[in-house]
Amino acid sequence: MIVEAAPAKLNLALHVRRRREDGYHDLETLFAFVADGDVLTVALAEAESFTLTGPFAGGLMHEGDNLVLRARRAFAESVASLPPLAVTLDKRLPVASGIGGGSADAAAMLRACARIARTGADEARLTAVASALGADVPACLAGVTAIGDGRGDRLSALDGFAGTPVLLVNPGVAVSTRDVFAAWDGIDRGPLPTGDAATIAREGRNDLAVPAKSVAPVIGEVIDALDQLAGTTLVRMSGSGATCFALFADAATRAAGAHAIGAAYPGWWYLETVLT
Template sequence: MRLSEPAPAKLNLALHVRGTLPDGRHALETIFAFCTDGDRLDGEDSDKLSLDIVGPFADSLAADDQNLVLRAAHALADAANIEPKAALTLTKNLPIASGMGGGSADAAAALRLLTRLWNLNPSFAVDVAPKIGSDVPACLLSLSARGTESGDKLELVQDLAISGQAVLLVNPRVALSTRDVFATWDGIDRGPLGDWRRGRNDLALPARSLVPAIGDVLDWLKNRTGANLVRMSGSGATCFALFGNEAARDAAAAACPVEWWHLATDLR
């Protein structure tokens, strides 16, 4: 039996860093949204666990013990007390370390796919997800949600201004370490997150100090006709613009500088 699972690109429509939790993690308030496009994971029965990586960004990722797909597979098998056996193929369409939750989305896709392949209770995947990464629970749902605590306490969001929104993602082709960005954050709590439209990304300034090209991308997006909201996603370096219609988005995509990666897509 061969199965396939999408790993939709994640966006943080707003991301407020409020401080530090008792366990040392950063306290966050964020609105997660997911795109109709992203990576893809395929899998089938096998006598062992293996991972093949293909696609435009395959060379940027190793199929080793640090790979989140394999970590998710092992964690799910351990929770269910079974031996992990599956032949997995990850199509890596998204740049790595880009603020779109690519690794977390891939891990979540592995949890969903292997839950079906191994005929497991979905509760195993729900329990395992936060142990792999703070974005994995949101990516497991892949639905618009408000995240608090470290981003892993979720409340679904029903907002007609999100679903179906035309969006352009742009990355200057620079990988950016989440750890480095948080280490550069100034530690100032700039207030709670209310309406995401009037929110902010508190990691944008530290990310720009590490990768100045992020500022160039944001300035370019703000000058596109029809761009309603422009921000950086997550810890960067991917930025996005929401558009009122697909025509305006596609026109912006066609004008994107060739040295930057971009993806014209829609929000789920």
């Protein structure tokens, strides 16, 4: 049996540049990852099976062909053959929430397949498969702080913020990335700042925050609530939303912030964790 973590992804900064001929936009983003997320369990079996568990399993129950199954199939077609597998996804992260849940799950499946087939996790064909599955999947496969450009899938690793306390908050709404991009005003506001990760995060922005608020106004409420907490060093929306996050100076202020959010907004999901 193989157990693979599928940690949540954060975009500490996300700059949207020109629209490409393939329909995607050129992006420049600072990826980071946290210590917690979904969990994928894979075991050899007599017949293929896929089971969903966890608090957010319901959000995927009606998906006929999710990214985990597509990743397993793409690996077998492009990298190496696989025996029948029993796959269980413990879905702990909200669905369609801007923190790479599906991409992280697909990346975890690719890593598990590589272990089963005894191919290298950094094998070039595995990276190509990850890129074909989605723009965030290569970053989730690597799982390290990195600058991403192109579609966000060309990666340059850099030193990050390991151990930094972070609070993730989602107001319980699923946001369509397509709808958010459709609401973006199309203005290129320039590249990521240069410098170390702290400088890029501090001086960067998320160009999708304004259109995301127009799609789901509650995102503005989340950001306002996080801005009011003591001890935060950065507050921002991740990806195309609706999950927002706050970095904290220490674990005690993060815990106080989580308590305040939970008390004031009992219907919101939140997660206390750390950057890795």
